[in-house]
Amino acid sequence: MQIAIVIPAFNEQHRIVDVTTRALQQAEHIIVIDDGSSDQTLTLLQDLQKTNRHLVVLANNQNRGKAATLWAGMQYAEKLGVDAIITLDGDGQHCPEDIPRFIQAARQQPQTIIIGARLADKSAIPAKRYYANKFANFWLSWAAGYVIDDSQSGFRLYPSELIRKLTPDIQRSKSFVFESEVLISAAKFGIRSIPIKIEAIYNADARPSHFRGVTDILLITRMVAWSLFRRGMYPLGLFNITIMHALKGRHSKTIGTDGIAMMLLSIVIIFLTAGLSYFYFLYKTFSMAKNAPSYIRDTEVLLLLGMRLKKNNITKLYKQRLDKADELLSSQPDLKVIILGGLTGNASITEAQAGKNYLTNKNISAERIVTEHQSRHTLENLKSAKALISEMAFTKIALLTNRFHLYRALTLAHGFKLHAKPCAAENIFSYKLSNIIKILTEAFFNHWYTTGKIYAFATKNKHMINRIS
Secondary structure, eight states: OOOEEEEEEOTTTTTTHHHHHHHTTSSSSSEEEEOOOOHHHHHHHHHHHHHHHEEEEEESSSSSOOOHHHHHHHHHHHHHSSSSEEEEOSSSSSSSHHHHHHHHHHHOOOEEEEEOOOOOOOOGGGGHHHHHHHHHHHHHHHTTTTTOOOOOOOOOOHHHHHHHHOOOOOOGGGGGHHHHHHHHHHHTTTOEEEEEEEEOOOOOOOOOOSHHHHHHHHHHHHHHHHHHHHHHOOOHHHHIIIIHHHHHHHTTTHHHHHHHHHHHHHHHHHTTTTOOOHHHHHHHHHEEEEEEOSSOOOOOOOEEOOOBBBBOOOHHHHHHHHHHHHHHHHHHHTTTEEEEEEOOOOOOOOHHHHHHHHHHHHTOOOGGGEEEOOOOOOOHHHHHHHHHHHHHTTSEEEEEOHHHHHHHHHHHHHEEEEEEEEEEESSSOOOOEEEEEEHHHHHHHHHHHHHHHHHHHHHHHHHHHHHOO
């Protein structure tokens, strides 16, 4: 397979020689385009070009933005008659030594865009960038009609045939919209993307990103919204990334046929009500998240919902719940806690056992901790809690979970006739992007559950009624 490597560069004097030199070891055609840099980037590239006949250096007279710069490099590469074009950034965040993996993937699945996906290791990525990417992934996946793992990664392999079909908008204002728009346009031509995992490299001395978090995400969102609007909101795309993805994914067995059907019905209702039914649950979810108390009194027992472990370790969100339980148990000697959660993911201990271990290490007596080790998600958590509460004859109950999760958890608890006071793990609600995304997601889950509950009772579906009450 003949490839060309295209590298856009703007004020990359500290990294560009290293990145280009390493790229030269991977292919015969390397095209670096300087986008009107005001530092030594172009000079360094021209010096490097003198000793490397495989390196082509192009230069914009002024800064034209990433879209125009990438497109100029792609057009030059396409004229070389190569089979595919690989793009990577010039700031050192991509590892040129990964290029053979892209080529191997392209040989196995020709006429496919290969994307270097960085989001597998959340801890290695700045939080704002991680959640902005996840937010963009959802909308781009909807518009493209399939799940895209890292829509904002610039490390990609494009089939040359696709480049010949594209007529992109490369205005400077669209700099970071270009790579997102390509994925949607490609899907219309029947060309999809697949991810390969790559390392997320964020050097401590790296220059600030040219990506303008809020501005560029809004531009991408506007482009996607217009694309969806022109296709009648593309309900098939939403169906593919929700229902069909769930059918293929690891959660399909726990969701069940009824759950998938209710998810579809919930989406239909949202469309029929022009989104008003969803916004009702968004309001309720947000109100609970914002206003729930973080300290409770006059309570006999805390119901603490477990969370999926990561390599047998508790996650940050689970730790917040357990720290709040520790605070309450330490200040109220008669209070007990029920920790709910079985084996999930690849863990070798249950969520409940991990939680108990954490609290006992905080000097909470094991006698004050009751554990349940069978349930795998919130619905099962609360069904198990109902049985335990009845057995132990508690009447004053508080449900402890994260703020974004409280409304759904309480709604499910009430469905089991389990009346509990809300208790938030966090002292106050934070308006950071990750929390906003969680609120938006939880609102849909609440809409989905309520749709299923109303349908079950309206049709007297005993199987569904038994599952949710």
